[in-house]
Amino acid sequence: MQSMLLQLAEGMATSVAIFVLTLLFSLPLGMLVALARMSKSRLLSGLMRIYISIMRGTPLMLQLLVVFFGPYYLLRVNLGSGYRFPAVILAFVINYAAYFAESYRGGIASMPRGQYEAAQVLGYSRAQTFAHIILPQVVKRVLPSVTNEVITLVKDTSLAFVLSVTEMFTIAKAIAAAEKTMIPYLAAGIFYYVFNFVVAMLMERLEHRLNYYR
Amino acid sequence: MYILEIDNLYKQFGGNPVLRGVSLRIAEGEVVSLIGPSGSGKSTLLRCAALLETMDRGTLRFSGRTAAAERDSRSVYAPRQQLHQLRRNFGLVFQSFNLFPHYTVLRNLTDAPVRVAGRSRAEAEDEARALLQKMGLADKAGAYPCELSGGQQQRVSIARALAMHPKILFFDEPTSALDPELTGEVLSVMRQLADDGMTMLVVTHEMSFARDASDRTLFMADGVIAEEGAPEQIFSQPQNPRTRQFLSGVLGR
Ligand SMILES: Nc1ncnc2c1ncn2[C@@H]1O[C@H](COP(=O)(O)OP(=O)(O)OP(=O)(O)O)[C@@H](O)[C@H]1O
Numbered sequence: 001m002q003s004m005l006l007q008l009a010e011g012m013a014t015s016v017a018i019f020v021l022t023l024l025f026s027l028p029l030g031m032l033v034a035l036a037r038m039s040k041s042r043l044l045s046g047l048m049r050i051y052i053s054i055m056r057g058t059p060l061m062l063q064l065l066v067v068f069f070g071p072y073y074l075l076r077v078n079l080g081s082g083y084r085f086p087a088v089i090l091a092f093v094i095n096y097a098a099y100f101a102e103s104y105r106g107g108i109a110s111m112p113r114g115q116y117e118a119a120q121v122l123g124y125s126r127a128q129t130f131a132h133i134i135l136p137q138v139v140k141r142v143l144p145s146v147t148n149e150v151i152t153l154v155k156d157t158s159l160a161f162v163l164s165v166t167e168m169f170t171i172a173k174a175i176a177a178a179e180k181t182m183i184p185y186l187a188a189g190i191f192y193y194v195f196n197f198v199v200a201m202l203m204e205r206l207e208h209r210l211n212y213y214r
Numbered sequence: 215m216y217i218l219e220i221d222n223l224y225k226q227f228g229g230n231p232v233l234r235g236v237s238l239r240i241a242e243g244e245v246v247s248l249i250g251p252s253g254s255g256k257s258t259l260l261r262c263a264a265l266l267e268t269m270d271r272g273t274l275r276f277s278g279r280t281a282a283a284e285r286d287s288r289s290v291y292a293p294r295q296q297l298h299q300l301r302r303n304f305g306l307v308f309q310s311f312n313l314f315p316h317y318t319v320l321r322n323l324t325d326a327p328v329r330v331a332g333r334s335r336a337e338a339e340d341e342a343r344a345l346l347q348k349m350g351l352a353d354k355a356g357a358y359p360c361e362l363s364g365g366q367q368q369r370v371s372i373a374r375a376l377a378m379h380p381k382i383l384f385f386d387e388p389t390s391a392l393d394p395e396l397t398g399e400v401l402s403v404m405r406q407l408a409d410d411g412m413t414m415l416v417v418t419h420e421m422s423f424a425r426d427a428s429d430r431t432l433f434m435a436d437g438v439i440a441e442e443g444a445p446e447q448i449f450s451q452p453q454n455p456r457t458r459q460f461l462s463g464v465l466g467r
Pocket residue numbers: 227228232250251252253254255256257258259
């Protein structure tokens with residue numbers, strides 16, 4: 001029992017690590033993708049469009065497998081089992097960046113022209129306008145849809161099991177099979193529920209903090 | 215030397231000619247009102263002057279410095295860096311205010327002076343508070359735009375434009391988005407500015423403002439300035455039948 005809990009705790013740490021690392025990279029990367037998608041360069045915006053549609057149009061589980069096995073089947077390089085965890089992070093990051101990019105793009109497109117024009121007349125450069133006038137307002141506008149993605153990510157972390165990364169769900173499954181008990185599944189359920197609850201609460205708090213203006 | 219000089223301005227949108235040879239000179243301290251029917255091109259003229267639209271043809275100068283010259287019947291604009299400098303010459307007050315909603319009133323007034331003009335924050339704040347005082351908004355420095363009435367927001371946006379020390383202020387129907395009871399407070403601030411010697415170009419549907427507060431009135435129709443002169447003359451003895459027709463419509467006689 002003791003060791004079972006210990007193993008589960010280890011799994012939880014891995015799940016949380018996947019969650020945090022994915023957000024750390026995909027939130028900013030999504031902004032770059034959104035800007036590239038909206039760029040005047042047809043090539044760049046076309047490429048981003050294809051990338052986003054593939055990420056959104058295929059299962060994340062398949063993307064995990066491609067990212068992990070791709071290097072071997074395509075390039076015949078064996079990255080070894082040390083590549084499992086990085087592969088999970090890479091797959092999650094490129095997948096979530098695509099979703100975040102679409103949110104950001106919607107938020108940026110919803111900004112009234114008048115904000116750009118007022119800034120331009122006051123002499124702000126384009127970069128200043130984006131960084132100080134547009135971006136802070138976009139953050140507020142996209143927060144609800146970003147929150148949805150973030151909560152989906154909590155549950156998606158369990159998909160790492162397909163690459164046998166020992167996150168929470170993988171471990172629960174292994175113990176349940178070995179010990180013939182449902183308890184690990186119960187523990188896993190509670191874990192994901194609490195994880196989600198905490199994330200939702202933090203996002204709500206953030207939303208609240210941005211409510212000082214309309 | 216004129217603060218603003220526009221010569222022979224042409225502008226079309228997708229083959230639809232909106233401005234068809236407009237010339238305009240505004241001297242220091244002049245208050246010019248621009249009236250005319252909807253769709254006649256008043257906003258487009260103002261937006262060309264504020265560098266928000268590019269002219270197809272014609273020249274544009276601020277205090278003798280060229281923003282756009284004409285070559286082979288096309289407007290050729292100065293390099294970006296130079297245009298950036300020339301923007302210091304004017305401010306623009308929009309119909310829809312366009313305040314920055316995530317900044318307080320004070321920050322709306324100080325952000326550009328600090329970030330763009332490189333003034334010190336303390337200096338910018340002192341000046342912003344003085345401007346707010348003048349606008350009758352001294353107690354609103356810490357408020358957000360969404361907490362203000364339309365009339366207050368428009369006065370803040372006038373103050374925001376003034377904080378950059380423009381040589382000329384453009385107004386595009388500054389009271390059209392306001393309830394009638396809020397129009398007066400904005401107009402009285404504008405009258406005060408005019409009395410203080412501010413150079414202004416005001417697109418307006420407020421005929422009383424054009425008549426009493428401006429030095430010169432331009433009547434625009436179908437993309438040209440069809441008539442111009444002293445307001446007394448335009449309003450009491452319009453020469454052009456288009457002007458007469460328009461005034462009898464808006465003045466109800
Ligand atoms: N960005 C644009 N694209 C296409 N057409 C435009 C654009 N801006 C203005 N127009 C057209 O140019 C004409 C003149 O518009 P403008 O806004 O300058 O008129 P206005 O005199 O300011 O009218 P109002 O009194 O209604 O504000 C209109 O027919 C309008 O539809």
